Structure formats: structure tokens, C-alpha cells
Amino acid sequence: MRQTFRDLFGYIARYRVVYLLGIALLVLASLVATFVPIVVGRAIDAFSEGTMTMASVWWFVGAVIGLACVGAGTMIVVRRTMLNASWEIQFDIRRDLFRHFTRLDGHFFDNHRVGDLMARLTADLNAVRMLVGVGVFQGIFTTLVLGFTLYRMATLDLGLTLLTLTIVPFITLSFFVLLRAIHRRYERVQEQFSNVSARAQENFAGIRVVKGFGIEERELEAFKAANDEFIRRNLHLKKVDGPLFPLMELLFGLAISLLLLVGGRQVLGVGGALTIGEFSAFVFLFEGIQWPLIALGWIANMLQRGSTSWGRLRSILDEQPRIRDDQDTDHSLTFVRGEIEFRDVSLTLGGAKVLDRVSFHVPDGESIGITGRTGSGKTLIVNLIGRLIDPDEGEILIDGVPIRRFPVRVLRRYIGLVPQEPFLFSDTIAQNIAYGVPETEDHDALSRRVEAVAELAQLAGDVDGFPLGYDTPLGERGVTLSGGQRQRTAIARAIIRDPSILIFDDALSAVDTQTEAAILRGLRRVQEGRTTLVIAHRLSAFEHCDRVYVLDEGSVSESGSHDQLVALDGWYADMARRQQLEAALEEA
Numbered sequence: 001m002r003q004t005f006r007d008l009f010g011y012i013a014r015y016r017v018v019y020l021l022g023i024a025l026l027v028l029a030s031l032v033a034t035f036v037p038i039v040v041g042r043a044i045d046a047f048s049e050g051t052m053t054m055a056s057v058w059w060f061v062g063a064v065i066g067l068a069c070v071g072a073g074t075m076i077v078v079r080r081t082m083l084n085a086s087w088e089i090q091f092d093i094r095r096d097l098f099r100h101f102t103r104l105d106g107h108f109f110d111n112h113r114v115g116d117l118m119a120r121l122t123a124d125l126n127a128v129r130m131l132v133g134v135g136v137f138q139g140i141f142t143t144l145v146l147g148f149t150l151y152r153m154a155t156l157d158l159g160l161t162l163l164t165l166t167i168v169p170f171i172t173l174s175f176f177v178l179l180r181a182i183h184r185r186y187e188r189v190q191e192q193f194s195n196v197s198a199r200a201q202e203n204f205a206g207i208r209v210v211k212g213f214g215i216e217e218r219e220l221e222a223f224k225a226a227n228d229e230f231i232r233r234n235l236h237l238k239k240v241d242g243p244l245f246p247l248m249e250l251l252f253g254l255a256i257s258l259l260l261l262v263g264g265r266q267v268l269g270v271g272g273a274l275t276i277g278e279f280s281a282f283v284f285l286f287e288g289i290q291w292p293l294i295a296l297g298w299i300a301n302m303l304q305r306g307s308t309s310w311g312r313l314r315s316i317l318d319e320q321p322r323i324r325d326d327q328d329t330d331h332s333l334t335f336v337r338g339e340i341e342f343r344d345v346s347l348t349l350g351g352a353k354v355l356d357r358v359s360f361h362v363p364d365g366e367s368i369g370i371t372g373r374t375g376s377g378k379t380l381i382v383n384l385i386g387r388l389i390d391p392d393e394g395e396i397l398i399d400g401v402p403i404r405r406f407p408v409r410v411l412r413r414y415i416g417l418v419p420q421e422p423f424l425f426s427d428t429i430a431q432n433i434a435y436g437v438p439e440t441e442d443h444d445a446l447s448r449r450v451e452a453v454a455e456l457a458q459l460a461g462d463v464d465g466f467p468l469g470y471d472t473p474l475g476e477r478g479v480t481l482s483g484g485q486r487q488r489t490a491i492a493r494a495i496i497r498d499p500s501i502l503i504f505d506d507a508l509s510a511v512d513t514q515t516e517a518a519i520l521r522g523l524r525r526v527q528e529g530r531t532t533l534v535i536a537h538r539l540s541a542f543e544h545c546d547r548v549y550v551l552d553e554g555s556v557s558e559s560g561s562h563d564q565l566v567a568l569d570g571w572y573a574d575m576a577r578r579q580q581l582e583a584a585l586e587e588a
Contacts (some may be wrong), residue, residue: 138295338414
């Protein structure tokens with residue numbers, strides 16, 4: 001718990017002026033709250049003694065109204081300051097979490113479901129906001145009201161005050177026992193909420209697969225089971241959460257009974273001396289601390305939930321990317337020419353060696369192809385060049401410099417990647433193509449560049465057929481486009497950045513051979529002066545590459561130009577003959 005406040009203090013400290021103003025106003029509001037019972041008690045004594053006049057009545061009424069107005073006014077200002085600050089803190093934490101997400105690498109997201117992360121950004125973040133807002137505000141106010149009220153009660157009758165405090169040990173014991181159980185059970189509730197969110201997100205994202213296989217009922221039953229478990233855990237939490245307030249009411253009922261018994265005897269003159277007004281004021285003051293004492297349970301519950309949720313958020317902020325700049329990074333490296341060299345690079349994943357002593361050299365400006373059987377390690381080469389993963393053995397050099405010395409941001413800035421399964425955003429075609437371009441660029445110039453690269457990627461003809469052209473909005477993940485159109489959009493997005501290294505990771509698999517040939521012709525101009533890696537199964541993509549490497553079980557088994565490999569009569573030549581036969585059959 002102490003660690004929770006230490007972590008959150010950095011966020012709260014940004015609004016220290018607001019919190020200090022709020023605390024000052026809470027002191028005033030709590031003082032005012034203890035004056036009203038005293039005023040009313042004196043009015044009752046004046047009535048009982050027969051000294052009350054109409055002028056006195058108006059004075060007492062005015063005093064009560066004035067005190068009520070001051071108390072209400074200060075509380076309004078407090079809510080407008082401290083509670084508003086809690087929303088600002090929530091925004092700060094959400095912004096920091098999102099920024100941290102963008103810095104984490106693929107390993108983190110491979111091991112965390114999107115639904116779980118979304119649950120932490122919603123339910124957990126809201127619990128933290130309640131902690132730093134309502135929790136802090138009510139905690140301070142409750143403490144002040146209790147302190148000032150007990151002081152007023154002690155000045156009226158110390159014995160009665162000590163008597164009423166006999167309930168405090170029972171309250172403390174109840175809190176200690178129940179809050180430990182609340183913490184454990186609330187943590188399990190949040191875990192299950194993450195499971196429910198993750199299952200919902202996966203079903204929404206894959207709704208076409210669900211409907212395509214006709215398994216809506218099965219997914220509904222699975223979601224119902226997860227939701228029922230969420231309800232069960234919430235009810236389990238309520239078994240220890242619910243008794244807090246009734247327990248406080250019971251303890252206060254017992255205290256009121258003792259107060260009436262002992263205080264009544266003193267008013268009647270048996271064993272003490274209290275006026276009716278003083279006793280009434282004492283009862284009003286005691287009634288006034290009922291809510292603060294009951295609120296202790298509510299605040300403690302909020303504190304426990306908030307600290308649990310912050311622990312879940314803190315665990316994300318504590319995650320560090322495996323691929324990041326370190327003490328060996330040379331920040332003077334600000335440009336990449338494009339020369340690539342692999343020296344005996346090996347990589348092990350899941351206990352299996354997926355790359356074994358791979359070596360090759362690509363001078364800047366040259367074009368190479370990489371092919372091989374499925375699972376031979378082609379995409380891993382791409383991931384290594386972009387430092388999405390690091391090799392276990394060997395060395396990768398970029399422009400003759402070890403790749404680890406390049407700042408990650410600089411390295412990836414000069415790499416244009418077209419993945420096999422491109423991801424498009426729910427935005428316009430133009431915005432998707434210009435995604436990697438700085439927003440400061442002139443709009444008209446950017447529009448011309450978008451159209452130029454779309455022409456190179458053989459996308460312009462399709463876009464011209466859309467009613468809104470490049471301003472056509474795309475559905476989620478670009479669902480309104482065909483597979484080939486999505487890949488051509490990704491190609492345009494890669495080349496508009498003017499990268500030094502251009503990588504096509506089986507990027508032409510969703511287009512027909514005629515479109516592929518047209519795209520490759522258009523890309524020849526783009527490839528001039530930049531290093532190009534083409535990864536493909538369709539060997540026609542390699543006809544104009546300077547060199548082609550064939551991977552087999554993580555090792556380079558063949559290398560040479562397209563014509564040399566065809567003449568070699570190995571795996572590459574065999575695949576070339578098969579694909580030529582398939583093309584002939586398609587034409588027939």
C-alpha cells in the first residue's frame with residue numbers, strides 16, 4: 001500500500017497547488033460542520049430556559065443558514081478542484097501507458113491479450129482515478145471531521161466521548177479482517193474481467209471467421225461461461241464487501257443506546273450535569289461522525305481496489321522492451337545507406353534452432369531475393385534486419401556497423417517493410433498510404449506523393465474507381481478493400497517514406513501474375529539506389545534480383561542469380577518448373 005502512494009505521488013505532485021487549495025478548504029468545511037450542532041444546542045438551551053426571543057430565533061436561523069452556505073460553497077469548490085485533478089491524473093496515466101505500449105516490443109504483445117490490456121486501461125484506470133480523487137478527498141475530509149468533532153464532544157463531556165469511542169476497536173478489527181479478503185477477491189474479479197474483455201475483443205475482431213464457420217452458438221456459450229464466472233467472483237467479493245456498512249450501522253446503534261442511557265442520566269441530574277442543549281449538541285455531533293466512520297469502510301474499500309488496480313497498471317509500466325537503445329548505442333548514427341551483412345547468424349526459438357549460421361552480404365543499392373520452403377526462416381531474416389528480434393549467435397552489420405549500435409528509431413526509419421498480411425487503419429486510403437510521413441509536410445505536396453506512389457504500386461486505377469477517390473474511408477483493418485488492394489496500399493505506404501532498405505515479405509502473394517508483373521515493373525524505378533529484399537514463393541519475383549538465397553531448415557542451401565539457380569537444377573530449379581507448369585495450365 002505504501003508503494004502505491006509512492007508511485008502515484010509523482011502524478012499527484014503535478015497538481016500540488018490544486019490539492020493544497022482543496023485541503024485548506026476542507027479544513028474550513030470540517031470546522032463549519034462542527035459549529036452547527038453547537039449553535040443548535042445553544043438555541044435549545046435558550047428555549048428550555050425561557051430566554052429565547054424572536055430576534056434571537058432569527059439570529060440562530062441566520063447563523064445556521066450562514067454556516068450551511070459556507071460549508072456547501074467550500075465543498076463545491078473542493079469538488080471542482082480535487083475531483084477535476086483526478087480526471088487530469090487519469091489522463092496523464094493513460095497517456096503514459098499508451099506511450100509505453102508503443103515502446104514495448106512484439107514479445108510483450110505476444111504474451112498479453114488485447115482484451116486484457118483494454119480492461120486495464122478502462123476498469124483498472126477508473127479505480128485509480130477514484131482513489132486519487134474521491135478517495136483522497138473523502139479520506140482527508142473524514143479525518144478532519146472526526147478530529148474536530150471529537151474535540152467538540154470532549155469539550156462538552158469527556159466521559160461520554162470516551163464511551164462513544166469504545167466502538168473504534170471493533171471498527172478497526174472489522175476493517176483489518178474484511179479488507180484483506182476484499183483485496184484478494186477484487187484481484188480475482190479484475191482478472192476475470194480481463195478474460196471477459198479478451199474473449200469479447202477476439203470475437204469482434206474475428207467475427208467473419210465465427211460466422212463463416214457457423215459457430216455463433218458455441219462462442220456465445222463460451223462467453224456466457226466466462227461472464228458467469230465474472231458474476232460469481234463479484235458475488236463472492238460482495239460477501240465480504242457488503243457487510244461493511246451494515247456492520248457500521250450496528251455498531252452505531254449500540255453506541256447510541258449507550259449514549260442515551262448514560263447521557264440521559266446526566267441530563268436528569270443523576271451522577272452528572274448536562275443541559276438539554278449540551279446533550280442535544282453532543283448527540284448531533286455524534287450523529288455527524290456516523291458518516292465519517294462509516295465512510296472509513298467505503299474509503300478503505302476504494303483504497304484497496306485502487307491499489308490493486310494500480311498494481312496491475314504498474315506491472316505494465318515496469319515492463320521493459322527486450323529490443324531497446326542501451327549504453328552501446330551510438331546516437332551519432334542518424335542515417336542508413338543500406339548495406340547489409342549477416343555473419344554466421346543463428347537463432348533459437350522455443351528450444352529449436354530456426355536459423356543456423358546464416359551468412360550473406362548485400363551491398364547498398366542491390367536487390368536480393370530470399371525463398372525456401374514454408375518455415376525455413378525467411379520472415380525471421382526480415383525481423384532480424386528490423387531488430388524486432390536479436391540473434392543468439394553471430395553478428396548483423398548495417399553499413400559495416402553492428403546493428404545494435406544503431407538507435408532503434410533511426411534503423412526502423414530507413415526500413416520500408418511490406419508484410420505478407422498488411423494492417424490498415426480505419427481511415428482514408430490517403431491517410432493509410434501517408435501513415436509514415438511526418439504530419440508537418442505540405443498537404444498539396446503530400447497529396448501528389450500519395451498519388452505517385454499509388455501509381456507505382458498499381459493502386460491508382462482502383463482508387464479512381466471509388467466515388468471519393470483517395471478520401472475513401474476504409475473499414476476496420478481495411479476490410480472494404482480486397483486482399484490485393486490492401487497489399488498494394490501497404491506497398492505504397494512503404495515506398496512513400498523513401499527508405500534506404502525496402503523489404504517485401506511475400507507482399508505479392510494476394511495479386512495475380514499479371515498485376516505482380518506490373519507492380520514489379522513499376523518498382524524497378526523505386527529500387528534504384530536502395531537496397532531491396534524480396535521474400536516470395538513465386539519465383540518470377542526474383543527475375544531481376546542481383547542475387548537469390550534459398551533457405552532450407554534455417555540454413556542457406558543455394559545462392560546465385562535467378563538464371564544460375566535455374567541452371568543449378570536444385571530445389572529452386574524444381575520449383576521454377578512447377579510454377580511454369582501451373583502458369584501454363586492457368587492460361588489454358
